[in-house]
Amino acid sequence: MRVGELSKRSGVPVATIKYYLREGLLPAGVLTSPNQAHYDDEHLRRLRLVRALVDVGGLSIASVRDVLVAVDTRDDSLHNKLGTVQEAITQPGSAELDPLAVKDVQEFFARQGATDCVDVTESHVTHMLATALSAARSVGHDDFRNLLDPYLEGLKIIARADLEYITRHGSPDDIIEGMVVGTLIGDAVLKAVRRLAHGQVSREVFGQRPPD
């Protein structure tokens, strides 16, 4: 397809596609004449992935380039590639950490056998969790750590649905694009559905009681 068709099918303006081409985020098309290049479905998939990283993930062009290098590394499992992308789309946060919250996270990870992301200085995910538990401790909710295990139990059900969702299509670019969208837009969906779940469970627990 020509660049106009690529733009139409991806929803990305031609000027943006040309910018991505110049920045090396999209491989050049096959020249069919000095002024005309031909693009295929691989370009379309890559373009969708780049758009998800930029528009949904908010990544800089340089970060997108790093992610694409990881995605294109041949000798690596899809699991590792997904892990790399997940770290890239997770904001590290800059709040000060409560050492007790860090300890809570380390104990939780040790319990769960998640030995590859224990260090808060190395893993954005770990840092994000320690930041949230620090905030809870700062308002006197030291016991929040007790929620981590049931949270993980519920979230594994959700993660299985997510993985099923993103593997509908076979290509690695599509799977990774699905993970970016699923993780980031999924966070917002999850927040809203969580409030609905609270309402349903609160009705079960408090709905029949006389007013306090």
Added chain:
Amino acid sequence: MRVGELSKRSGVPVATIKYYLREGLLPAGVLTSPNQAHYDDEHLRRLRLVRALVDVGGLSIASVRDVLVAVDTRDDSLHNKLGTVQEAITQPGSAELDPLAVKDVQEFFARQGATDCVDVTESHVTHMLATALSAARSVGHDDFRNLLDPYLEGLKIIARADLEYITRHGSPDDIIEGMVVGTLIGDAVLKAVRRLAHGQVSREVFGQRPPD
């Protein structure tokens, strides 16, 4: 206790306590002399709730006042009070909604029998969900709606743990304070633990496969 002790036990500065007293967010203490008032555990609980609404929930003083009126309404169930507070701490969002996403949400709520929060113009929670599904649709993920049911299934496990957590203490103020902190800080904890769950499930699904 005197105001100094109330400040120490709540972690809220004396000047802030005096400001809350002037704004009517905290009932006046019992005067023991012309310049000295006595506060009790009710004041401490109310102060913790106000702080959670202001510091964690980011509510304005006027919104806090509205929430406290709802909390103090005698003839209402705790379930309804929690619903009122949940709406108050949920940002409505201003993005344009995709009518198809609104329809997805309405069908989901109808399936789940959640008839009390179907209208996007009336419920912040509904609006939040429609906003997130609109964002998914805008990047070609119309099928995201299929994740709503498994999300709710996982989130009910989480909501039960949350409700158990916030009902450890008996007083309504403590329960509502726990819900504010649990909902808002819980969102951040959930985001982080979700990434861990993704990692664990991805390892199960992709970890053993040869690289693509």
